[in-house]
Each structure stands twice: as structure tokens, then as C-alpha cells.
Amino acid sequence: VTPQTIHVALGARSYDVLAAPGLLQRAGDAILPFAKSRRVFVVTDTNVHARYAQALTACLTAAGVAPIYFTLAPGEGAKSFPVLARLCDDLLAAGVERGDLVLAFGGGVIGDLAGFAAGILKRGVDFVQIPTTLLAQVDSSVGGKTAINAAAGKNMIGLFNQPRLVLADTAVLDTLPRREMLAGFAEVAKYGLLGDAAFFAWLEAHGAAVLDHSGPERLYAITTSIAAKARIVAEDEREAGMRALLNLGHTFGHALEAETGYGERLLHGESVAIGMIMAFELSERLGHCAPGAAARIAAFFKRIGLPASPRDVPGLNASPETMVAHMTHDKKNKDGRITLILARGIGQSFVTSDTPVAAIRDQWARAL
Numbered sequence: 001v002t003p004q005t006i007h008v009a010l011g012a013r014s015y016d017v018l019a020a021p022g023l024l025q026r027a028g029d030a031i032l033p034f035a036k037s038r039r040v041f042v043v044t045d046t047n048v049h050a051r052y053a054q055a056l057t058a059c060l061t062a063a064g065v066a067p068i069y070f071t072l073a074p075g076e077g078a079k080s081f082p083v084l085a086r087l088c089d090d091l092l093a094a095g096v097e098r099g100d101l102v103l104a105f106g107g108g109v110i111g112d113l114a115g116f117a118a119g120i121l122k123r124g125v126d127f128v129q130i131p132t133t134l135l136a137q138v139d140s141s142v143g144g145k146t147a148i149n150a151a152a153g154k155n156m157i158g159l160f161n162q163p164r165l166v167l168a169d170t171a172v173l174d175t176l177p178r179r180e181m182l183a184g185f186a187e188v189a190k191y192g193l194l195g196d197a198a199f200f201a202w203l204e205a206h207g208a209a210v211l212d213h214s215g216p217e218r219l220y221a222i223t224t225s226i227a228a229k230a231r232i233v234a235e236d237e238r239e240a241g242m243r244a245l246l247n248l249g250h251t252f253g254h255a256l257e258a259e260t261g262y263g264e265r266l267l268h269g270e271s272v273a274i275g276m277i278m279a280f281e282l283s284e285r286l287g288h289c290a291p292g293a294a295a296r297i298a299a300f301f302k303r304i305g306l307p308a309s310p311r312d313v314p315g316l317n318a319s320p321e322t323m324v325a326h327m328t329h330d331k332k333n334k335d336g337r338i339t340l341i342l343a344r345g346i347g348q349s350f351v352t353s354d355t356p357v358a359a360i361r362d363q364w365a366r367a368l
């Protein structure tokens with residue numbers, strides 16, 4: 001399969017995203033132009049290392065590039081000052097220089113941490129992403145947001161730092177746990193729901209194939225998602241305006257994640273799935289959107305195995321007031337008003353800060 005190329009047009013910071021099954025085996029040649037020093041500092045986690053480090057080493061070595069691995073424990077805990085500090089010290093101890101290349105090889109956690117480290121080491125070392133989760137391939141590896149978490153919330157400390165290249169091997173998703181795959185699929189569906197009704201309808205017909213095997217359906221879903229994100233990021237790199245559309249489902253979702261502790265009980269993508277349905281329900285109730293869209297989305301998510309309501313979250317027992325309080329702490333808010341992404345229909349979302357808090361509270365009261 002010839003890789004599909006999606007260009008992210010950002011002037012001097014432009015780069016390509018390549019996607020294909022088996023791309024990992026060809027990573028050496030793709031990375032070579034960016035590895036001026038002929039060494040790459042690979043940041044990964046133990047799960048990805050165990051499965052794919054051998055293949056990566058083989059193709060890098062064949063291209064004349066030497067990898068040096070920095071392998072972390074998996075999980076969100078890596079997005080912290082202690083782990084960042086240790087990683088930076090380890091990279092410096094290994095002699096990382098301005099002309100070297102950092103390679104983020106893993107899911108969103110690794111991409112966020114390694115991208116941030118690359119941005120601050122010696123005032124900036126180039127980095128390349130090889131995302132290995134569906135969520136990272138369609139979302140976090142493209143667009144240059146990098147961050148660690150703070151006591152005040154997730155992703156509160158970080159940089160816009162664009163990679164030089166992104167390589168999405170759709171076949172490495174074959175080993176991703178089903179639940180992680182489904183969580184990433186919610187972000188894929190998001191691109192249809194926010195701006196592309198035909199893509200959403202296509203996903204309704206082909207979602208099972210996207211999830212089940214690394215065939216043409218999966219590649220199409222991933223490249224369509226990346227292209228949608230690339231278009232939005234090229235228009236609005238630093239989220240002054242329309243990039244906020246990418247937060248569809250995320251304001252409701254973040255409240256659920258905050259309430260459940262950002263852990264195994266509710267994955268990020270699962271919270272987005274529930275949040276998108278709530279955003280459509282609220283849009284219908286406020287008269288922005290014709291009735292039926294929310295029910296259609298919920299039926300699809302249930303059929304493929306995603307949660308579709310806060311009632312699907314095990315052990316959730318919170319009041320509407322508590323959930324609204326979580327939403328008022330969202331970092332996207334301005335002047336204390338809750339910014340939401342609502343919709344006029346499937347594929348027609350918009351940003352608004354005009355929704356009365358009472359209507360949002362009422363939406364939680366119905367959903368919980």
C-alpha cells in the first residue's frame with residue numbers, strides 16, 4: 001500500500017502526516033531526512049517497546065540511523081513534572097544535541113510528554129511522532145499540542161510544538177485493546193459530527209470494519225480524520241477561533257472525567273462519546289437542531305460498544321450541580337461563561353458561550 005499523505009500547512013512549521021498499514025517497517029527511510037545527526041532518541045512505553053521496538057530498530061538501522069530508547073511505564077502518570085524531569089535529565093545524560101531528533105513512539109501520553117520535552121530541551125530539538133493508538137493517530141499527534149498535567153487540571157502545562165513528521169501505521173492498532181480502540185473511534189466519529197455528515201453516515205455503515213481489521217476502511221477513516229484536523233489546525237493553529245470545534249463533546253466529557261478521576265473507569269474517548277450525545281441533546285432542546293440526531297448518534301455508539309450516557313459509567317453518582325461546577329472550571333471558558341460546541345445538525349457544529357447555565361444544569365439532570 002502506498003502511504004497516504006496529508007499535509008499540515010503551517011508555513012515554516014508545515015509537515016506531512018503519512019498513513020498506511022505496515023508503515024512502521026518503512027519508518028527508517030521516512031525519518032532519515034530529519035535525522036541529520038543519524039541518531040534518534042526514541043521515547044516510548046513498555047507496552048509499545050515490547051511489541052514494536054524490534055521492528056523500529058531494524059528499519060532505522062537499515063537506513064543508517066541509530067535509535068537510543070527511553071522506555072517509560074505506561075499510563076497518564078507519565079504526564080507529570082517528575083517524569084518529565086527524569087526524561088529530560090536522561091536525554092541530556094545521553095548527550096542529546098540541537099541537531100538530534102526525538103521520536104515519540106506510543107499513544108497520546110507519550111506524544112504529549114515527548115513533544116513537550118523536545119520543545120524545551122536545549123530550547124528546542126526537532127521531533128517526529130509515530131502514534132500507536134487510534135486516538136493518537138487521528139487526534140493528539142497532529143496539531144502540535146503538547147502538555148503534562150497539573151494539580152489544577154489536565155494538560156495545564158505545555159507548548160504548541162509542531163512535529164516535523166507524523167507516521168501513522170494503521171496495522172499497529174491490531175494489538176491495541178478493544179476498549180482503547182473504541183475510545184479512539186469516538187474521536188473519529190467527532191470529525192463527522194462536527195463538520196462532515198457524509199463521513200458520519202459512512203462510519204455508521206463501516207464502523208465495524210474500521211475497528212476489526214487494518215484494511216482499507218480503517219485507513220480511510222484515519223486519513224479522513226487527519227485531513228479534517230489538518231484543515232482546522234491550518235486555519236487556527238493556536239485555537240483563537242474555529243479550532244475550538246474540535247472540543248465537541250469535550251466540555252461535558254471533561255466534567256465526567258474530572259468526576260471519575262481521569263482513570264480506567266472512564267477513558268477520555270468514552271467521555272467524549274457521552275459528551276457529544278449530550279451536546280446534541282441540548283442543541284435539540286434549545287431548538288438549534290431538529291429532533292432525532294442525538295438518538296441516532298446514541299444508537300450507533302451503543303451498537304459498536306461505546307457508552308452513550310452518563311448512566312453507562314460504572315458507579316457514577318453525582319448531582320447536576322457537581323457536574324456544572326466541573327464544567328465551569330474548564331480551561332476553554334472565558335469570563336466565567338461556559339463555552340460549548342453545539343450543533344444545527346449532524347456535521348454542523350458551532351461554538352457558543354451564550355447557553356444559560358440553567359439549561360446546562362437541566363441537561364445533566366436529564367442525563368444522570
Ligand code: ADP
Binds near residue numbers: 045048076108110132
Ligand atoms: P491515548 O493514546 O489514548 O492517550 P495511551 O498513550 O495511554 O493512550 O495508551 C493507551 C494504552 O495502550 C497504554 O497502556 C499503551 O501502552 C498501550 N498501547 C499503545 N499503543 C499500543 C499498541 N499499538 N498495541 C498495544 N498497546 C498499545
Ligand code: ZN
Binds near residue numbers: 187
Ligand atoms: Zn479528545
